Amino acid sequence: MTTKGAPTRRNINESEFAFEYEVLSGISRLGWLAQVEKDNRVVKVVCGPWVETHEEFFVEGAWCGEFSKGRFDKSIGAYGSGGLLTPSSVIFASPTHTRERIYSVKHKSRVYVSNSVVFLLHRSGEELDEKYNYYKEDLETVELGIKDYERRIPLKSGNDLHLYCHCNMEIDAKLGITETQKAAVEDEFVDYSSYKRFLEDSITSIFANANDPKRKIKYEPVTTLSSGYDSACCSVLAKRCGCNEALTLVKGAVKTDSGTTIAQKLGLDIKEIDTREYLNSKRKFIEAEIFSAGFATQGTYILSLEEYLPARLLITGYQGDIVWEKNHERVNSNIENGGGGSAWTEFRLRVGFIHFIVPHLGATKMPSIHRISNSSEMSRWSSGISNRDRPIPTRIVMEEGVPREIFGLSKDGSGVYPSRTMVARLRKLLRSNAIFNRIKKGFSGKTRARLRKIEAVVTHNISLLLSRKRKTMEYDSYKDIMKEESLNDLFSLYQKSRRGTLSTFMFLWGVEKTKDNYS
DSSP states (O other): OEEEOOOEEOOTTTOSOEEEEEEETTSOTTOEEEEEETTOOEEEEEEOTTSEEOSSEEEEEEESSOGGGOOGGGOSSEEEEEEEEOSSEEEEEOOSSSSOOEEEEEOSSEEEEESOHHHHHHHHTOOBOTTOOOHHHHHGGGGGOTTTSOOEEEBTTSOEEEEEOSEEEEEETTOOEEEEEOOOOSSOOOSHHHHHHHHHHHHHHHHHHHTOTTOSSOOEEEEEOBSSHHHHHHHHHHHHTTOOEEEEEEBTTBOTTBOHHHHHHHTOEEEEEETTGGGGOOSTTTTHHHHTTOSOGGGGGGGGGGGGOTTEEEEEOTTHHHHSOTTOSOOSSSOOOOOTTTTOHHHHHHHTOEEEEGGGTTGGGHHHHHHHHTSGGGGGGOOOOTTSOOHHHHHHHHTTTOOGGGSSSOOOOOOOOOOOOHHHHHHHHHHTOHHHHHHHHTSOHHHHHHHHHHHHHHHHHHHHHTHHHHHHHHHHHTTTTSOHHHHHHHHHHHHHOSSOOHHHHHHHHHHHHHGGGGO
16 A cells, blocks of 8 residues: 655745655555655655654654654664755764664665665665675674774665765755764763663653654563673663563573563563574565675574564663673774674564664763773672673662672573584684784774675685585575575575675575565
8 A cells, every 4th residue: 555645845944855755555664765856855755654754854763852853863862764854955864873774875866765775776776786795794894883884885787885874864955965973972971870870861761752642653662681781781771761571582491591580570571482483484585684684694583573573662782792891992982883683674674663772872982981880889890700791780780689690690692593614613713813803903993894805705715615515514504594495595596606605695685585575
């Protein structure tokens, strides 16, 4: 079903632009794509049925601030994306976390912008280049931080796909594009109390925004909870701000990573879900949504939570291992991170939930957070373990009455991983080498990005020498994390090609199979 409306226009003294919405009920609920044409003041927006469409702005997500004002571009904590009008331009805003971004392609007389790389390629007529082997390495550079990630990747036509992470992009009537930084927390955090108060105030504001009466879709909070530090801390903060439900992942009968005991102490209603439940799904090629992000496959476990996530504000502790770690070696405002949660975008947009990553709040002030972690007032909350010492979340959780012995001591991990092939084991061995890592940490982001490309080239060349045997080993390694029809479809294409690594084919396959979400 399609709902099409006439352009909505504000007073011409306020904005020279207007949005024209086309709402498609059959596509991903939170997907959107905007088309800005040269010297045309009507910005066409095609979007899913749950995107909030207003005269002055459209948005999917929640943020610190009043919903009706729509200034998510100015918020210090915005979880989702959208567009808004200014007097002489249109602004498109990415989330303030770095697990998702917005994308654009510029043609001669128009610019396409979207929160989905799949939607953007589908509507713009562009295609990925199957001869380019380094999409995964390029996309993973977001782990280097907001200053050093790769901002464009090549397409088959010779055009570039532009990436915008933790920033706003502004387009004027002549299609001039300007990138601007996100708003930052103005004051430094001076002590534990000031930082905790900031977190609680921000979470309260986001909860209120997500449930604003003026929304057509309201999002109830639900927290993820494991036996680790970060999710326990985020669950305590969420509970204090009004969240009453939690989800925890288990691996069959193995429940060592379950957060059930912690939830009982906090008074949270909790559901245990098997990480491999998604393998029973009747949805065709369900893993494609994860692979379409170009990242590693540990994100597939989120697929098992689908029935619990529509219209929910999903609270996670990603980034806590960096922001809250007392002994972290790279303390800066660059928001460097791991890849966890980075592969969820297409799944999230289709199902219709907001990913609220609590540790990203104020993460650009990491130096002051790090000083608090190492201050004398926090010494009694320190574990003394060199690589797992997080006094801030420890104190937050223990002050809520949760005993120290039931959280943060060890963590099995909830991810679903393929078994390692020979080449993957060599790469893992190199990456875990202590001397190599100490040297690498001193490199700039751009140098580390080049090292990723070199590593990809070397891996690709080694793989070619072992081609037939390697492909068989890779097929076997993915048997436990993919449905049989998905696995056979992916590898039938992969086996026929003499070019490309498996990671390249997973990305290409994922994008192609996810296009049905926007047909």
